[in-house]
Amino acid sequence: MEIRPILASLRKHRIPALLIMLEIALACAVLCNAVFMIGQRVTDIHLPNAIDEDGISVVTVNGADPKLAGSDIPRNLAALRGIAGVTAVAAVTSMPLDQNPALSPFTATPDAKSTVNTSVYFIGSGGEQALGLHLLEGRYFNADEYADSGLQDFHSTGHVALVTQSDAHRLWPGQSALGKTLYTNATGWTVVGVVADMLAQDPKFNRAEGRYSSVFFPLHPDAMMGDYVVRSAQRDRERVVRDAAQVLDKLQPGAVVEGKTYAGMRDEYFATTNSMVWMLVLVCVVMLAVTAFGIVGLTSFWVGQRRRQIGIRRAVGATRGHIMQYFQTENFLLSTAGVVMGMAMAFGINLYLMRHYEMMRMPWYYLPGSAVALWVVGQLAVFGPARRAAAVPPVVATRSA
Amino acid sequence: MFGYYLDLALRSLRRNKVLTTLMILALALGIGASITTLTVLTLLSGDPLPQKSSQLFYPQVDPYPKDRPFSRSGEKVPWLLSYVDAMNLIHAHKAERQAAVALSQVKLTPQVQGEKSFYADGVLTTADFFPMFDTPFQYGAGWTAADDESRAQVAVIAGFVNDKLFGGANSVGRMIRIEDHDFRIIGVLGRWAPQPRFYALHLGGRNYGKGEAVFLPLQGARAADVMPSMMMSYGPSSDMQHLETSQSIWLGLWVQLPGAADVSAYKLFLGNYAQQQVALGRFQQSRVALSDLMSWLRDQQVVPDDVRLQAGLAFGFLLICVVNTVGLLLAKCLRRSREIGVRRALGASRGAIFAQFLVEAGVIGLAGGVLGLLFVLLGLWGIRHQPAPYASLALLDVQMFVFTFVVALVASLIAGLLPAWRACVVAPAPQLKAA
Incomplete structure (x- = not known):
């Protein structure tokens, strides 16, 4: 396909050509950034979490008499174990994604500084089975450690801790974390095991570096344990959570009891993220549609204006395919110019967003990605008008305009 | 044409x-x-209190040790105050009005047999909160500074709580059970839900949405073991049972300063206070901040x-x-x-x-x-x-x-x-x- 005549003709229609280019450039710039934002949020929504998310339900008991916790909690756990289909239960102080963060900085040496906020989880006896943690190294807590460990001012009075894989790498790079001492100020705990990464209580607050920074301490029955983790098969969980909430409601009449499946908790945590994703998708789709219709409108106008020239070309031997190709190539050239401008704009917008919002650098492949998308949109949009142009009969050339 | x-x-x-x-x-x-x-x-x-916002200021001081600053960069002044600092600033009476604020999730227990307890948003604050923020009262009024000092167990409840628990009738003088303690109702608010909830920033609540259900005197509520939703400790003695003396920040303070002269006077006072605390060894840094309501909201990027x-x-x-x-x-x-x-x-x-x-x-x-x-x-x-x-x-x-x-x-x-x-x-x- 000869490009020169197309360029010559575009030079005669400079303003409409510039408008199409500008529209494509703007669409490309917005699309790149919007798709990048969608991608980031979808990644967040699907962040892996090494617990049995499908089988866990959580029943929260708030406002029970703290003085009775020592006897209430074992009684409640025994009652929960009696529910059909329940495979493990435990009491814990908080759950990943429960938006109730208990954070503390931990370090590998005493009195060092840390900029990472680590989520602190105190788990009761059997907590590892109830949560479905994945042990990678070492061991879980033993019965003595559970029995001896208390909680004072947010710190464990015990001597042992479990850390996540991420924290093990961060605190002791290149070494095994087992047997090392984990510090907050001058207080230390021995790391007895490393578990796969479990999410923080509020990963949005903790940001990327603290997302998987979690420490587990054993805890004997204590008033701070408000969450009962109930594990069952996935198909039983709806019934199990209902029954569990009823059982605890009856056992703790003065307290406020609420049961949720863990899947429900996760959905709730990411609900705003999810709705932002859908809103971004909607904007992208509508924007591409508007751009496409703009191209259809302008190209149709061009076709109408050039009916006579098309007729002449057809009369002197151009096939329908040639005419189609002419408009398609023209659109391709305009899109290319627009997309190049758009990629530069997209990059600029990304830099602006990085400075003023919590945005990361856009990986390079988003640029060619949206370029391809706009080429496709352009070609789809031009197809109809180009076909109408190809249908212009050669006889038009002989009529006066 | x-x-x-x-x-x-x-x-x-x-x-x-x-x-x-x-x-x-x-x-x-x-x-x-x-x-x-x-x-x-x-x-x-938007401006949560258009008629008043230019007079409302949020003072901040920095009790954090130099080598363990509040923020990573070491530049931010801590968002909240410790109880000691909040009370020192309130008792100095250097502003026309001043109120310390903490948020809490509190259990409300209806006195009717068979009704379930439920959790509601609570504010722990001091007497000036109501006149300073122009809260409208349906019935009764807020408490006094004397009630604060005597740890009175009184409560102001929101209109929607009054509707729910007392059918909208005048409930002043009746008792309400909060966190398993009895509080005497002394006031019922009308609709009051400024947006954004400027007083709630960094206190562990939402920044927007409906207003609080109950308002309790800070000292009285603490005497009933009501815990704040948010606390951050800056030193080793962070005893949760004695929040009042612990090295932790958990209160926001608002002061009303009607004129420019009052603002500069308060700034001077705040700076002197911090220097005095450094001299006493309580602080290591004499950094302070005093923002008006709208710039506080802007700086904290509440949107x-x-x-x-x-x-x-x-x-x-x-x-x-x-x-x-x-x-x-x-x-x-x-x-x-x-x-x-x-x-x-x-x-x-x-x-x-x-x-x-x-x-x-x-x-x-x-x-x-x-x-x-x-x-x-x-x-x-x-x-x-x-x-x-x-x-x-x-x-x-x-x-x-x-x-x-x-x-x-x-x-x-x-x-x-x-x-x-x-x-x-x-x-x-x-x-x-x-x-």
Whole structure:
């Protein structure tokens, strides 16, 4: 396909050509950034979490008499174990994604500084089975450690801790974390095991570096344990959570009891993220549609204006395919110019967003990605008008305009 | 003349229905998206107490050790105060009014047999909270500074709690059970829910949404072991049982300073206070901050990032829609070169042609505005059904209603400028010759 005549003709229609280019450039710039934002949020929504998310339900008991916790909690756990289909239960102080963060900085040496906020989880006896943690190294807590460990001012009075894989790498790079001492100020705990990464209580607050920074301490029955983790098969969980909430409601009449499946908790945590994703998708789709219709409108106008020239070309031997190709190539050239401008704009917008919002650098492949998308949109949009142009009969050339 | 142009515009728009629909629809979508997000943005960045906000200030001091600063960069002054500092500042009485604030989730137990307990948002504060923030009272009034000091177990409850627990009757003097302690109701608030909830920032609650259910005197509530939702410790002695003496920050302080002289005097006082604490060895740094309400909200970026991003995106989209409309209008007007040639030959001036095409663009703008308004209502309806805490606030006000049409008209007139200019520079002679 000869490009020169197309360029010559575009030079005669400079303003409409510039408008199409500008529209494509703007669409490309917005699309790149919007798709990048969608991608980031979808990644967040699907962040892996090494617990049995499908089988866990959580029943929260708030406002029970703290003085009775020592006897209430074992009684409640025994009652929960009696529910059909329940495979493990435990009491814990908080759950990943429960938006109730208990954070503390931990370090590998005493009195060092840390900029990472680590989520602190105190788990009761059997907590590892109830949560479905994945042990990678070492061991879980033993019965003595559970029995001896208390909680004072947010710190464990015990001597042992479990850390996540991420924290093990961060605190002791290149070494095994087992047997090392984990510090907050001058207080230390021995790391007895490393578990796969479990999410923080509020990963949005903790940001990327603290997302998987979690420490587990054993805890004997204590008033701070408000969450009962109930594990069952996935198909039983709806019934199990209902029954569990009823059982605890009856056992703790003065307290406020609420049961949720863990899947429900996760959905709730990411609900705003999810709705932002859908809103971004909607904007992208509508924007591409508007751009496409703009191209259809302008190209149709061009076709109408050039009916006579098309007729002449057809009369002197151009096939329908040639005419189609002419408009398609023209659109391709305009899109290319627009997309190049758009990629530069997209990059600029990304830099602006990085400075003023919590945005990361856009990986390079988003640029060619949206370029391809706009080429496709352009070609789809031009197809109809180009076909109408190809249908212009050669006889038009002989009529006066 | 205008009537004639209007007639011409309508004729021209009717001639090419598909193109007209396309232009109006694109413009309406752009307007819909941008006004919807702008409505949310203005609601969220609004002034919570317009009549009072310029007099309200938020003092901050820094009790953190130098080598373990509050923020990573070491630049931020801690958001909250320790109990000791809050009480020292309140008891100094250097401002017209002053109130310390903490939030708490409190258990309310109805006194009716068989009714379940429930959790509600509570505020722990001091006496000046009510007069300083101009809270409206349905019944009774707030407590006094003497009640604060005597750790009185009294409560002010919100209207909706009064409706729920007492059927809306005057409940002043009756008892309410909060966190398994009895509090005597001394006041019932009317509707009071400033947005954003400026007093709740960094205290562990939502920044938007409905108001609190109960208000308790700070000392009285602490005597009943009510715990604040948020506390951050800055030193090793962070005893949770004795929050009042622990090295932890958990209170926000608001002061009312009516004039510029009061503000500079308070700044001086605050600076001196911090230096005095350094001399006493309680602080290592004498950094302080005093922000007025609106700059406090701005500096803490209370408007969620997502909302600002959405607004930016929507205006980008509006720009695309305007460019699109420019292109389509231009195509339409170039197609009518001959008609313009005839009109010019018959004596129409360039200005007349320009005006004619601008009127046509304006008609598209108005139509786009009307349709856009429908999209705005639809968009706001969608936002009201989102899970965000500010969802229920998303309503169109008169200002935005008018603004929708202003934006639509301005956008369409801008879009019409280039085509109208191209139309009015058409040379009549060649157009007539070709015909």
